[in-house]
Amino acid sequence: MSICVANISKSYKNVKALQDISFNVKVGELFGIIGPDGAGKTTLFRILTTLLFADNGRATVSGWDVVSDYKNIRKSVGYMPGRFSLYQDLTVEENLQFFATIFGTTIEENYDLIKDIYVQIEPFKDRRAGKLSGGMKQKLALCCALIHKPKVLFLDEPTTGVDPVSRKEFWEMLKRLQQKNITILVSTPYMDEAALCDRIALIQDGKILEIDTPEAIVKHYPKPIYNVSANNMYKLINSLNAYQYIHSVYPFGEFVHYTDKRAEFNAVELKLYLESKNLSNIRIEKTVATIEDTFMELAK
Amino acid sequence: MKRFIGFVKKEFYHIFRDRRSLFILFGMPIAQIMLFGFAITNEINNVDIAILDHSKDTNTEEIINKISASKYFSINQFIDKESDIETIFKKGKIKAVLNFEKDFSKNLIKDYKANIQIVTDATDPNTANTISNYINAILTQYNKELNNKVAFSYQIVPQTRMVYNPELKSVYMFVPGVMTIILMLVSAMMTSISIAREKELGTMEILLVSPLKPFQVIVGKVFPYIFLSIINAIVIVVLSIFIFKMPVLGSLVLLGLESVLFIITALALGILISTISATQQTAMMISLMGLMLPVILLSGFIFPISSMPLPLQVISNIIPAKWFIIIIKGIMLKGVGIQFIWKETLILVGMTIFFIGISVKKYKIRLE
Incomplete structure (x- = not known):
């Protein structure tokens, strides 16, 4: 298993963000967390990327515990937060270079992994990241999250605010990455994107409604x-x-x-x-x- | 090490691409030192005074000449009656009036005594005080010249000597103060803002989910500012030596080392501030209110600590700037070596370790 989540709960003051969440993600799987805004997706991502403590329950990523082995997780996962979180005053190339350096690698070393994505933003490599369009920003953020060849990729709403064409391209990229044996956990509020995942978890108000393949979930629909x-x-x-x-x-x-x-x-x-x-x-x-x-x- | 260099490189990009921070970094020191050096001064120069001379004899003329010959005063007008004094003060230009009594010379010869009234405009008490002292000094001098002809039997002659700043130039007092303010501002405020910016823009989230260790992030943030603050310190010292003829009697190396120590103290404070503020705005407000005001008001830079009420004197001890001002005044004006300022140096070292200790403890490796 690449990601194991067991009975995770988390509350902020009087809001229950996550209630008894459990699921497993296999190595190389493209797993989608589907739910509306405020369902608890970002909280779940932050717990798995070791940024938050859960109140209850345990979780492991690549076999490492998110609390005690957080250092190992931080070395080996790629994380793309929901909000665009690159340096807007640095150019495309400088951003990529920076993230390569802090992960102790170089752009050249893992170029084949990001090549398909990077060629699309390469014409703008001297442009400041803050001046890119929404779709370009997401592609750059994905490149930065991938540059150190992570075993697990966490993408929190990567296509929110992105035009339909770029969204489609983005998902094609994820499919290709999956073939390189990278586990991908992706969240989205768009139901149409859910069909592109191997398995999905439907989540609302901090509770998982159902976990299955998109086809099975549709088949389970009780009525004509x-x-x-x-x-x-x-x-x-x-x-x-x-x-x-x-x-x-x-x-x-x-x-x-x-x-x-x-x-x-x-x-x-x-x-x-x-x-x-x-x-x-x-x-x-x-x-x-x-x-x-x-x-x-x-x-x- | 490569990671660290990469991080520092990124910090320099941030600094050089942000016009505002560049302006604060390099415009501010020069503007401040010029302002404090030229505009804000306790000295008096060419103060306009008026004369009300009821006797118009040789003695009053000699005194008037002496006063107008000094560079401190220029005699702006002569008036004829007491009631004019109030009128001219109200106009605001004249700061003092010298009122000679009737029959000045005659009284002097007859009674060995004559009276002058010095009336000053005390809306600005410091200036009024200074003016009256300066005029008194000139009169005493004149008195002595008169008495040279007649021998007095008993006489106490005080010989005042102002050491370390014999000309009482206020710029000597301001340069250490301005240097302290600027190093504090650049180091503490800029680092706290730059760390808070990472939090505000969400980039801290990615930095946390990376192999970078907390101290690598902090040292990487701080390093560029150490470098830039040293440049600032050099600029200030060079400006004060060449423009204000400020002496540096002690060792330049010692001055440099003490400055680096103070820069590190300020940076440690900056990191501490950034650990408790989530946005750039908060970081800036805390730096300005929490650091700048105490540095200006309680460090002994403008107001002498010895004349503060006891509670404030006690509080002033926890302000790093106070100790640094003592140190640089000692080095620049008195030319002392480390043996005279080791105590202050140790206090600064202690404070730095304390701030860094708390920051490391408070630095969050997670988001909550």
């Missing part, structure tokens, strides 16, 4: 789910909420995701109901559940 659309989205949601057999309704892009209370769902009946509410262009189709649906269901 329907895409419903009509000419007026807002009215549609209100009408559905007022429908007597409703189980849940969530907006999802151009559709709403609807589930029914009954075992036998009758699409015609629903259509008639919606037409009676003066909605037109009504379409109802069966669809598959996404991680977001699962999360909403579990978080209910």
